[in-house]
Structures are given as C-alpha cells and as structure tokens.
Amino acid sequence: MTIRKRAAAAAAVLAFACAATAAEKPEELTIQKMPAWHPHEIFIVDPSGDAATDGRIYVYDADARKELGQIDAGFLPGFAISPDHKTSVVATTYFSRGSHGTRTDVMEFTDNSTLDHAGEAIIPSKHAQSVPSAWNTTFSSDGKHIYVSNLTPAASVSVVDAHSRKLAGEIDMAACVLALPSGPNKFTALCESGKALTITLDAAGKESRRVMSEPFIDVERDPAFANASPWQGGYVFTTFHGMVRTANFRGDKAVFGAAWPLVTDAERASGWRPGGLQPTAVHDRMHRLYVAMHQGADGSHKEPASEIWVFDLNSHKRVARWSLADQKIPPLVVSVQVSQDDRPLLYGLTLTGDLVVLDAQTGKLRSITQHVARTPTLLVNP
Template identity: 55%
Template sequence: MPSRMRACLTVLGLAAAAVANAATTPPPLAPETLKIEAMPAPGDHWIYLLDLEPTIDARLGVFDLDKQKLIGQRGAGMMPGVAQSADRRFTYVATTYFSRGSTGERTDVLEITDNQTLLKTGEVVLPAKHAQQVPSQFNTTVSDDGGFAFVTNVTPATSVTVVDLAGRKVASEVDTAACVLAYPSGPSRFTSLCESGKALTVTVGKDGKETHREQSERFIDVENDPVFTHAQRWGNGYLFLSFSGKVTPADFSASPARFDAPWPLVSPRESAEGWRPGGHQPFAVHRSSGRLYVAMHKGGDGSHKEGGSEIWMFDLKSHVRIARWPVTAAKLLPVLALTVTQDPNPVVVAATGIGLQSFDAGTGKLLLSDRKRGHAILQVFPF
C-alpha cells in the first residue's frame, strides 16, 4: 500500500475515534463552590486532638467520639501550646511561624479561635521566645478568672509572657528564675515548677504586671523520683504523678502552698514487677466521680515515656484500684496520652500517636479503635 494511502487511512481512523469518544465522554463536572459550614452544637464527647505532623504546621482537630467523625480542623503552627477559656467560648494557641517554613524570620503569636465557628478572630504577637516542646497542657494556660493567658518562654532563660485577653495585648513578661510552665493557681496567679523540686507562684495585678511571688517548700524528689509535668485539677489544686507511680496532691492557691502526703498506685509486689506509669500525658481525672485513670506499663528507670500496656482505674477518696483494663493484651496500641470527658456518662480517650482508642469510663468496654486518625497525636483533651 502506498505510504500516502496509509497516511490517509490513519487520519480517517483517528477522526472516527475522536467522534466516538465525543459521543461517549460525559460532560465536564461543574466547578466546586467552597463554603464554610457552621459548627454544630458541641456534644458531651467532643475532644481536641493535636497532631504534630508535619512539625512546622501542627493540626488541631475537634473530634466527635460518638459519631467517630472529625468536626473541624485548623492549623496550629510549630510546637504549639493550646488552652481554652473557662466558658469554652475561645481556644488560644501560642505558636511559632517562620517565613520560609522551618527557617527565615520568626514570628510568635497567640491566636484566638471562636469555638462557635472554629474561625480565627484575632491574634496577639508575642516575644519570639515561646517554648517549643512536646506539647504540655501547661505550656500555655488561662488564669482562673479568665483575664490573662500565660505563655511559657525558654531561651534557655525561663519566663512567662502575660497576655491581657480583654485588651488583646502583651501585658508583661515575668522572669521565673529557672522554673518552667504555668499552672493556673487562682485569680491572676500561676505556678511554675523549679529544678530544685520547689514551686514558684506568681500573682499579677489588674495590669498584668507581677505584684507578688512566693516559693514553696520542696515537694518533688527530683533526684530519685521526679514527677511528670502533666497534672490534673483536683479541688483547688492539682494531682501530680511521679515516675514510680506516687500521686502527690498540691494546692498552690494557698499561701504557703499545701501538699498532701503522696500515695502509691502500685503495691510493693507490683513495683518489683516493674509496673509504673508512662507516656506523654499518662493520667486523667473525672472530677465529679473522683475516678483516676492511669496508663501503666512494665519498665524501669528511663521508661517513663513508654506507652501504657494497661489502663488502671482508681478511686481518689479511698486510693483503691477499682479496675485494670488490658490494652496491648487486647491487641490495641500502647497508650501515649489519656483524657476523660467530664459529663455524667464519661468516655476515656487514649491517643496512640497514629490513632485514637476510647473506652466506657465505668466498664472499660472498647468503643473506638482508630489506627489511621493521625501521624503524631500526642495530646488530647475535652473540647
């Protein structure tokens, strides 16, 4: 066949194919219109979850445990500290941004989010020294009277930036003299933990400037049995937990601060077997029922960051253990962070890094096992 004829047949074949395809190809999709939906009314079992992946732009999500659904999500910058107003109206995120991702000009801000819309409604630019650390619920906090936010700084010198929330401005910076974090301790007061094992409590005036400071007696055995910096509110004070499993109640609202006698989670036999708490956020308290939930594992010195292979439940009045819930033995993932909702029918939530697990707070019945929720979920707490 002459080459000219073959070329003509090829063109005719392509034309026929184009006509056939045109007849069978569906019409193009209509352009998608983006919209912002209103937040539904919060449920009793809504939680925040903080995913630190990617590190330079963490994600703060709101998750409905009952519907097993992510309700909303917002960016949270690099190594953020997150706090909520007492009336649950606002969320405050102290974080860091760099102009070129992980380098360039640094800007630290306290971002203000309206929880009714999950939209950012304002920000306060902070001194560029916000502590970048594995998340702590006491890196950024709000005073008990709701007037101030306290943001931890490390340069490595330690201080706390005091933010006037009504005026949305930096009010002052308090030198905390090698003490770190900010535990709200009454109206316009916060407490920092010191390397000596003591606590420093600072009071600020209406203008946010320091008016008084007081250091406590030594209550932490920093050499032999340090405490986790994670704590839980109990009455007017806090419960701290040592690496070996001793609960220490501390009331910084009093002057001088009061400390009740520590009590152990483990028996001498269990201690000899290596049982101890572990994780980034290893325990939670349901306040109205007086129940304490602790992530426990078998380990030794230096294993305090290991996830829990079991969850133990205690009565805070009698100090008696009520139940032990298997985690890894039930083919679930080790627990890195614990929280519990505060409603009359509470749910215990365990973050595993890559996912979430939840349990009925009374029976330990497994309610949720999700291994694909995130990449580095290291902090969870009620919305």
C-alpha cells in the same frame, strides 16, 4: 477569513460568554457552624501535622466518631481552650522562609463555633518550642489572662490579656517552667529544685507577688511527670516510680497532700509504673484517677501503656485494672484524657496516631479510629 469576519466572530463569542456568565449565579462562600458543643468533643494536638512547621489541632466528636474540623497550629504549638469553651488559642512560631528566616511568635485566637480565625496577638519570640504540654499555654481560671511559657533557655511567662488580645507583660520565672493556673489571678511553675513558684498578678496582668514553696518532688530519686491532672481546684502529680501527691496553690502558701503509691511492693518489683506523654487523667466529680501503666525500668517513663489502672482519689484504692490486650487494643497508648460528664469517656492516643475511646466507668471499648493524628502528644477535653 477576512479581518471583518474574524472581528464579527470574536464579537459573537464574547457576547455568548457574557450571556452565559450573567445567567450563572455567583458562588457565595459561607462559614459552616460547628455542632453545638457537648462533653464528648475532644481536641487532639498534633505538633507535626504534615511537616514540623505545620502543626494541627484536630477537633473530634467521639459519639459520632468523626472529625469535625481542624485548627492550623504552626511550629510546636501550645494550645488552650477558654473556660467558657467559646475560644481556643494557639501559641506558636512561624519563620519567614518556612523552616528558617525571620522568626515571629504569635498567639492566634479561634472561634470554636466556626473554627474560624478570630484574631491574634504578637508575643515575645521565645515561646517554648517543645513537645506540647497541658501547661505550657493556659488560660487563667476566669478566662481573663493567657499564660505562655518561654524558654531561651532563660525561663519566663508571657501574659496576654484575653479581652484586648494584647501582651500584658512578661514575668521572669527564675528557672521555673510551665504555668499551672491557681485561681483567677495566679499561676504556678515547677522548679528544678522540686519546689513550686506561685505568681500573683494585679488587674493589669503584672506581677504583684511571688511565693516559693517547700520541695514536694524528689527530683533526684523520683521525678514527677509535668503533665499533672487538675482536681478539686488543685493538681494531682504522679512520679516516674508510681507515687501520687496532690498540690493546692490557691492560698497564700502551697498545701501538699501526703504521698501515696499506685503500686504494691510486688507490683513495683515486677516493674509496673506509669508512662507516656500524658499518662494521667482525673474525673473531677467522681474522684477517679486514670493512669496509663506499663512494665519497665528506670528510664522507661515515656513508654506506652499496656494497661489502664483506675484509682479512687479519696481512698487511694485501685478500683479497676483494664488490660488493653484483652480488648485487642494495641498496647501503645501514650496519652489519656477523660470527659467530665455523668457518662464519661476515657480517650487514649497511641503511638501510631489512633484514637481509642473507652467507657470510663466500665473500661469497655467504644471505638478505635485509626490514624487520627500523625504525631500524637496531647488530648484536651474542655
């Protein structure tokens, strides 16, 4: 073929390609809206995802029995949902070389209507890298501030303005950890002495007052689970040996209820006690306390549940006892949570990452979905 013929052939191919391209409609990328929020939507915190530096938050519809989407969460994330359900935040760590290199800690905002990234705030590079807790990253009750627990091992809390999405400041916590919201301008941390430290903030998010409570947890003889359950504006604390005590930190001085037992003397003698990573959940209006229970001994407080016990928080009486084996549910439940509607569901995560859904009034099994998460730790139901 001569040079002239080769040039003509190339021109013909080019003209054909251009015509084909012009005829094709350009692809348009859109962001699909999430279904309207409903009380049976659950967020599952999986700190490892496919790798230790690649945590995930899975959004799951318990009625439709399907995953709706996921939120990237980095390394050992803290996670919280705003009181109006519109926004999620992840407090996490990234390294410039994946698992090492320059460290950057960041709070990432997610629009819950699309699960799209909605902004971020750089925070001090001391975010507590631990198994996620319900209280290591939290919103204030009015949604204006977000609290992030830090540990270096010195304990502090970073305060982020949720509106401007900027760091408002950092508060020294005097070796007390976590941040349990105690009202629109307060949060409370738990101390190694068994006391509670309550911090009051001014409008700018700066500390204006601090009050230390009397000891309410016997940390030497019967420690309490850090994942307390909110109830009636306060919290329900459960101990390793099966004692319950309420706490209210909203006033000038903390108010504690009298301790009461989950187990009888005979049940305690046979080893019944709470266990797991998130062993309790409370339905606020029904005054129901759900506890993941197992038979064990001292040191078994992380063991999974073989039964779920249900208590009336007003009378302190057990009103139900559900054996997982009776419904062929693996006795491996490590985290529980309950929806807050009039037809509540009780959720359980197993060691193998399965999501178990029960009717929270009858204990009847609704569904088991296998392998929803790789490293199950925390259930959040806004």
